[in-house]
Amino acid sequence: MARKTGSHADITGPRVRAAALQLFARHGYAAVSMRQIAAEVGVQAGALYLYTPDKQALLFDLMRAHMREVLDRWRDEPKGLSPGERLDAFTRYHIRFSLDRPEAVFVSNMELRNLTPEHFAQIEAMRRSYEDELEAILVAGRADGTFRLEDSKLAALAIIAMLTGVTGWFRSGGRLSRDRVEQVYRGMVRGAAGSA
Amino acid sequence: MARKTGSHADITGPRVRAAALQLFARHGYAAVSMRQIAAEVGVQAGALYLYTPDKQALLFDLMRAHMREVLDRWRDEPKGLSPGERLDAFTRYHIRFSLDRPEAVFVSNMELRNLTPEHFAQIEAMRRSYEDELEAILVAGRADGTFRLEDSKLAALAIIAMLTGVTGWFRSGGRLSRDRVEQVYRGMVRGAAGSA
DNA sequence: CTTCAAACTGAACGACTGTGCAGTTACACT
DNA sequence: AGTGTAACTGCACAGTCGTTCAGTTTGAAG
Known part of the structure; x- marks a missing residue:
């Protein structure tokens, strides 16, 4: 066969x-x-x-492929010019991407501790570079007065945690549509960033 | 012995x-x-x-004890009278509690799927009742105009996800003290809730 | 000193683990 | 029809798993 x-x-x-x-x-x-x-x-x-080659490589390949896609697709995303628009784009992107691949997101967030130290370091680096993408937006927005926030590194982590949480409860066909969820989160993320 | x-x-x-x-x-x-x-x-x-009696009961007892403590201690917490003060108290409580028991928080968030369906239902109910505590604050604040938010159920989930994320990166002796973390998150939570 | 029960050991159970490998099957190409 | 090779089976290995239990050790109570 x-x-x-x-x-x-x-x-x-x-x-x-x-x-x-x-x-x-x-x-x-x-x-x-x-x-x-x-x-x-x-x-x-x-x-x-x-x-x-083994079970561990299976996990690592899955997570690496996911993180690569997260980073690559974000780079391809058309971005607004102002920090406010870029933050909105990030919110929308993260939610859509997460809801399109709930299993990959779940595994990538939960199975970090089952990676060997070498594999963990690689995934962790990609994860950090994704956080840096968001932090750069926040830093720019703070500089030009769009955002009012006390610590942009913390804010980046907090916002990502908030957004990733969506995969934990969202059920398609449930009370809220994807668009509605994106819209509501856009408001909360803006608020957390201290945007007017 | x-x-x-x-x-x-x-x-x-x-x-x-x-x-x-x-x-x-x-x-x-x-x-x-x-x-x-x-x-x-x-x-x-x-x-x-x-x-x-077995390994499963060990996990369940750990998680049930943790959730009970979360709920009981929150009930004992002195609460402010206004929704804004109550939200601040929740933020502070959740962060302090989480940082005091990082392992229990981690296990309670990660090992839900390893519970038998019966045990899962019990833990899930406690978890939901904790979410309801926060949601009640948000609903009250929306009613009296303190908060401006589009969906209080979503906001409760988003805020809890954001707060729980702290345990993922906080290292005592790191860049930020507990008090500083509480302070920064207080601002972000207020912002996410649309508080003036 | 004897009694007794709680605390614990050490070995065993059947089932299951990730992985390796000799042999079989099935198809593409000559 | 014959050949080569990738895909796959079926079994095996050496461990580990959760759990049970007859027997030993322990220390307090009488």
Whole structure:
């Protein structure tokens, strides 16, 4: 049961990553066995090692891919010119991105402690550089008087924590639409930044 | 090696809970074995079962005790009369409480998915009642014009997420003192609530 | 000194863990 | 039809898991 049409389309590799992501998100990295992942893909456990050197690499690849996408897509985002507009764009971007990939966000936030020290350092660096993106907006806005805040590093961390929390309770089809959630958070983030 | 002075002071039970809390916080519930906990206490694995029926109950007891303390101590807290003062009190309380018990906060936030459905429902109910405490403040403040916010339920969740994030980065002896952190967050929380 | 129960050990249980590997299957290409 | 090779199975290994329990140690009470 190998090889699909058109040369050798790698279809199982992505399926392994998708299954691992879903299971890690639902039960946690440590609580998921390679055999469970394999069963989800419809394959025996040994076959997973054609696509990953080990379980740890599976987690790391998932998290690295997610963080890369977070950073890359933010760079591609059209940005407003004023700090206020840029903050709004950040809010909207973070919420949309998080709601589009709830499992990846969840895993990336929860499984940091299950990375080896080397892997942790790499993910942590990407995470920090994302925080720096927001902090730069806050610093610019404080400089030109748009924001009134006491500590821009703290504010960046607080705002990201607030935004990431959305994935914890949002249910599509629930009381609030995505647009409404974005709108409400835009107001709260502006408020937290001391924007007029 | 049993029995200390003064009748039969139960000293090992608390030590088991303390060790479990620390290890669960550091490595995660699923990644910690009963043998590791036992080693930390200085006892063989089997002896743990004198103090807990099983591993799951150990986690649940830890989380229930934490949530009970969160709720009880908040009820004992002297509260201001105005919604603004009450919001400030909540901010200060949540940060102080979290920084005093970082491991318990961490475990209570991270290990929800490792609870059995019955245990999860109980913890979730306590968590919701804590959120309701904050929401009541926000509703009152919106009614009397102190706060300007679009959705008080969302605001409660957002503010709690923001405050709980503190435990993720705060290091005592770091750049900021506790008092300073409380002060900065007071301003951001007020801002997020749309307070003048 | 004897009695008794609580505290604890040490070994065992069946099940499960991540990982390796010899052998099998199935398809693309000649 | 034959060949090569990527994909995959099925079993094995050496550990570890949570949990149980018969037996030992302990220290206080009588």
